[in-house]
Amino acid sequence: MLGTGKYIIFILMLGPVALAEGISVSQTIDKSEVAFEDVVHLDITLTWPGSQTAYLFERPVDPILERLKVGSRSSTVSTSGTGPDLITTKKLSFTLVPVQAGTAHIRPVVVEYLIWPDSIPGELTTEAMAITIAEPVRQPEGDETISTGLVMVLVAGFLFIVIVIVVAAIRKRSPAEPVLTPAQVFLDGLAGVKNESDLKKFQTGLHKLLIEFVGAEYDIDVTGKSPGEIAAALEGSSASPAVREKITAWITRAEREKYTPATAAPGETIRLEAEIRQFFEKSVLK
Numbered sequence: 001m002l003g004t005g006k007y008i009i010f011i012l013m014l015g016p017v018a019l020a021e022g023i024s025v026s027q028t029i030d031k032s033e034v035a036f037e038d039v040v041h042l043d044i045t046l047t048w049p050g051s052q053t054a055y056l057f058e059r060p061v062d063p064i065l066e067r068l069k070v071g072s073r074s075s076t077v078s079t080s081g082t083g084p085d086l087i088t089t090k091k092l093s094f095t096l097v098p099v100q101a102g103t104a105h106i107r108p109v110v111v112e113y114l115i116w117p118d119s120i121p122g123e124l125t126t127e128a129m130a131i132t133i134a135e136p137v138r139q140p141e142g143d144e145t146i147s148t149g150l151v152m153v154l155v156a157g158f159l160f161i162v163i164v165i166v167v168a169a170i171r172k173r174s175p176a177e178p179v180l181t182p183a184q185v186f187l188d189g190l191a192g193v194k195n196e197s198d199l200k201k202f203q204t205g206l207h208k209l210l211i212e213f214v215g216a217e218y219d220i221d222v223t224g225k226s227p228g229e230i231a232a233a234l235e236g237s238s239a240s241p242a243v244r245e246k247i248t249a250w251i252t253r254a255e256r257e258k259y260t261p262a263t264a265a266p267g268e269t270i271r272l273e274a275e276i277r278q279f280f281e282k283s284v285l286k
Contacts, residue, residue: 024047025047029129035134036098037098037136040068040095040131045091046111046124059112064109066104067102068104072095104130105130105131108127109125185212187277193205193273194269200257200260210251217239218233
């Protein structure tokens with residue numbers, strides 16, 4: 001039966017010199033028997049009269065372990081009392097992890113210190129401690145592992161097939177979204193800039209829409225091309241003369257007015273949007 005919460009405490013104080021100086025060391029573990037999958041908590045506590053600066057510890061305190069390893073560590077320093085009753089406590093806490101079953105040992109640790117401010121050296125030594133580590137919990141045999149893994153694979157495969165069938169059924173019931181022509185995409189975008197009362201902002205959005213329409217509708221590379229170059233490229237496209245003329249004129253105006261501050265007459269953007277929309281719906285939309 002493993003130990004449950006019983007603390008084993010070892011306290012070792014130095015001889016007459018250490019007692020005169022008043023510093024002492026103690027150590028505790030939270031269990032003397034532990035499961036292989038569990039951990040042990042070790043505390044090493046240093047106590048002395050006076051302030052936190054009365055003693056200086058230049059070297060770290062590390063437990064010397066057999067069948068155990070340090071999983072994590074922490075330290076705290078606290079002071080209680082006042083004046084001549086001032087007591088300082090420094091606690092070093094370690095989480096010990098079993099690495100091998102059997103009797104584990106925590107070997108004596110030498111704690112070196114300096115008495116401040118005179119830099120008088122001294123040392124304390126902890127007691128050895130023993131802990132019984134149980135054997136690891138038996139893992140499933142190979143056949144059991146294979147059987148469990150096979151069941152999990154079959155279940156995962158079944159769920160995947162169900163998901164594929166459900167998704168396919170949903171897609172079959174869902175109507176396919178219609179593919180918009182470049183002209184329809186242009187008109188949708190035109191509706192987005194319709195409410196721009198600022199002529200410069202309106203022409204900036206219109207210029208972008210017209211360039212994208214020409215590139216998509218007539219398969220023309222319009223990247224970095226001027227209005228004149230776009231007009232020349234349209235000459236060899238399937239666009240009718242009326243369409244070429246209108247689009248070139250709108251692109252030229254938009255190119256000019258999106259960079260030049262212009263004062264527009266009231267309702268100019270609405271009028272221009274209506275003119276362009278009507279032309280596209282009558283002469284371009286397919």
